[in-house]
Amino acid sequence: MIRNYFKIAWRNLLRNKSFSLINITGLAVGMASAMLILLWIHHEMSYDNFHLKKDRLYQVWNRYTVDGKVQSWPATPKPMASAIQRDYPEVEHTSRVAFLPPVKIDLGEKKFYGRGKIVDSTFLDMFTFPVLKGNAATALNDVSSIVLTEKLAASIFGDTDPIGQVLKLDNRDNFKVSAVVKDPPSHSSFEFQFLLPWAYLRKLGGNDENWQNNSVDTYVLLKENTSLTSIAPRLKALRQKYDKSDPDMEAFLYPMSRWHLYSSFHNGKEVGGRIEIVRLFGLIAGFVLLVACINFMNLSTARSEKRAREVGIRKVSGAYRTSLVAQFLGESMLLAGISGIFALVMVQLALPFFNELVGKSLALQTREPLFWLFITGFIGITGILAGSYPSVYLSSFKPINALKGGSKASKTLIAPRKILVVGQFTFAIVLIIATIIVRQQIRKAQDREMGFTKDNLVYHFTEGESASNYRLIKEELISSGTALSVTMTSSPVTENWSNTWDIGWKGKAAHDKTLVSRFYADEAVTRTLGLELVAGRDFDLTNFPADSGAALLNESAVKHMGFKDPVGQVIKDMGREWHVIGVIKDFIISSPYHPSEPMYIGGASGFFNVIHIKLNGRNPMKENIASLLSIFKKYNPEYEMNYRFVDEQYARKFADEQRTGTLATLFALLTIVISCLGLFGLASYMAENRIKEIGVRKVLGASVLSIATLLSRDFFKLVALSFVIATPIAWWAMHTWLADFPYRVSIHWWVFALAGLAAMVITLVTVGFQAVKAAHANPVKALRSE
């Protein structure tokens, strides 16, 4: 029986080559799109799932209530971990993780760079990063021990055994390799190349006991058979016990399973986070697959006349309806199977591009039996989805009617088929509109006045002696003609590292907790960054040594602080006074989608991490860079100079939205291609089925145009209907999407008109081709075909 079905299915496939081709192409493209998205979703969903104790692991977060609004963030004071360990018997272990900037690693004469973390000795016990060499229990006990990942160990030591070898970090301390662990997988929230013991931080004097310095991450492993609900209420008292200064601050535990996808809080509640994108793309995957399946449904039912006779004969031969349903499902399964194989090939070919697009390294796990199980299931589901309606429809024919050839269904679009086509085009039009609006939004943010000049501007994170030799470096950069001006700042001009509401000025309202950004610069900051001064002057330590305690305000700050005459005012921050000497226009330091925050730029007595260099635009860039590198080499010989272009960094602010835009465009195109394939097939079947009518009409004198119109009119009605349905859906979806951007485009009516027009043109091309071809056919031939 099964063999017989299979045989029929296979022969049908070969006999109707164009039908099969359209169906397989459409299904394969749809399946490939869905597979790619599912691959990505799978990766997103699998974050941190490799930790054996994942169900008992938590990160400590804070909740802080200001003006009735709740803020949540994960940084904690350093003494919190031991306090939790001491006060809560449910806790098995705690571990702190401290941030470490990239460091230089020396093995004798050889230099390497790596990113690492400082962690408590319990880290390797709590989290599952399997130790390949060395002893996990003691690896982080000694102050001068270092744990390397497999990859870093291999790049430093090659084949020699790294255990016991000595490395020098940042020209300061020696560390002995105590263990090698497996690299954190790509779905790990922790990323590191090496781990240093907490004892080292203590040795550096960085282990303060200050409860108000929220500077590290704290993780908790609960004992087995304990529950979060038992510890959570008592944890609220923790902060109050050790730090009475802020009664509105409390700690809570955030479970590992939610770290990656859900950790976006608004007013103390989880509001989604990445899971929203995951859901959105899941939805898109489902729809693209559905659109492909709809093609199959439409073409199968359009072909029903050809299959009706077979159905009749089989019924007369004693077939029950169920066996016919099974037969047609078998056919769609076969088709889905073939398409699935093509889809796998397409996915394999498309993965490198897709990975680049989403910034991942996804791969088909072809060695995993589970993968094949999933693929089989996926094909099965696609087959059932595609075959469901046709099999029910085709098997419903009454044998005598079927044998008489009575079904007139395929000459016009019958209702269910109309609904399906409308569904396809609605989805396509929504995607077109979304694509246009996402692109408009990106363009709008890109066109926004930045407030600084990014051309020829590079920055450098100070390391080694580049900070202490800053003066010399600066002088030589300028005297050599490499740079026009140089300034040292607290953070890159594209990153906002620090803000506070604990800042004072004359006339500040008592409960004002608006955040003010902090930024520091030594000298020539407006000149180097290209900021626009609207009042006062820039820092100038040569002529005004007191400028180390001076400040510039941006216009938002002036407005917020209500200064009529800002120059000469005094602001207080972190226990010192800053004298305002100038005002600059707002510049975009954080998000181009958000209005600028109030900001003050403090002078040379602030803290500094970055050197900004305005290169001389008259020299070729290559020469500038070569000279830059050699000057830094001279004054900081141990280090390879790192530099970044501000324009590149600025462009990265748009990466997320650009990715959304590119993906939306991609899937819009795919949906359109698949829908058009279906429309093309449908139109050709209908033309074929009406070949006699067309012949008669032509003999009676109908023009090509009138016949082409006759054949395509129905389709245009459907596309018009799709447009009517798609418009409110798209408006709502894009309105919701844009709501996340305070700085956003407004939705214009012409976007909808354009999308509608595009859909019409696409339909015209697809259907019109068939219609004109049919209308041009020789009428005599057409009539003879009966």
Add this chain to the structure above:
Amino acid sequence: MLELKGIFKWVNTGGNRVFLLKDVDLSVKEGEFISIMGPSGSGKSTLLNVIGMLDDFNEGEYTFLHEPVHTLKEKHRSALYKQYIGFVFQAYHLIDELTVYENIETPLLYQDIKSSERKALVADMLDRFNIVGKKDLFPTQLSGGQQQLVGIARALIAKPRLLLADEPTGNLNSKQGEEIMELFSQLNKEGMTIIQVTHSEKNASYGTRTIHLLDGRIDN
């Protein structure tokens, strides 16, 4: 074997009720070979389809092998049909995508018959109709007479007790038609009950009894 009593069948078209069958009474005994004749449009095919349970009727009683067909559920009715009735069509109605062998085999697939047994049954049929050499050909590669032979073989493969044939020779030349009729009377002699629709007096003469239909009514 079967008995029709007061069968009416009608369709409603545009408010008018059009009768296709009017008060048809018919009793068929096991082993009869009946020919139904009548002008075009008189309802011959309709009657045959009703007997074959492919079509419903609106009024009357139909008993088939002591089962009251008019009261049976669809499922039960097709089971009855599947077991006892074979159908032959004027237009042959073979499945183009299947070979001769597979076409003949089709009804067996819908009955729980083992593959080895199926093979034997189909081989018997091919043998009997002298078409062993054609078993791997597709219908389009056969002449009309050969196609009808395959159609009859398919109708007979499940060993029905009643064979219904709607103008089985309508598309054939006279020589091919004669062969088919010879075959039918042979089958009838072996005990098969046959009801055929025909336009030809000559073909009707092969039967044991002729029924004349006129405007959906049996004309005595």
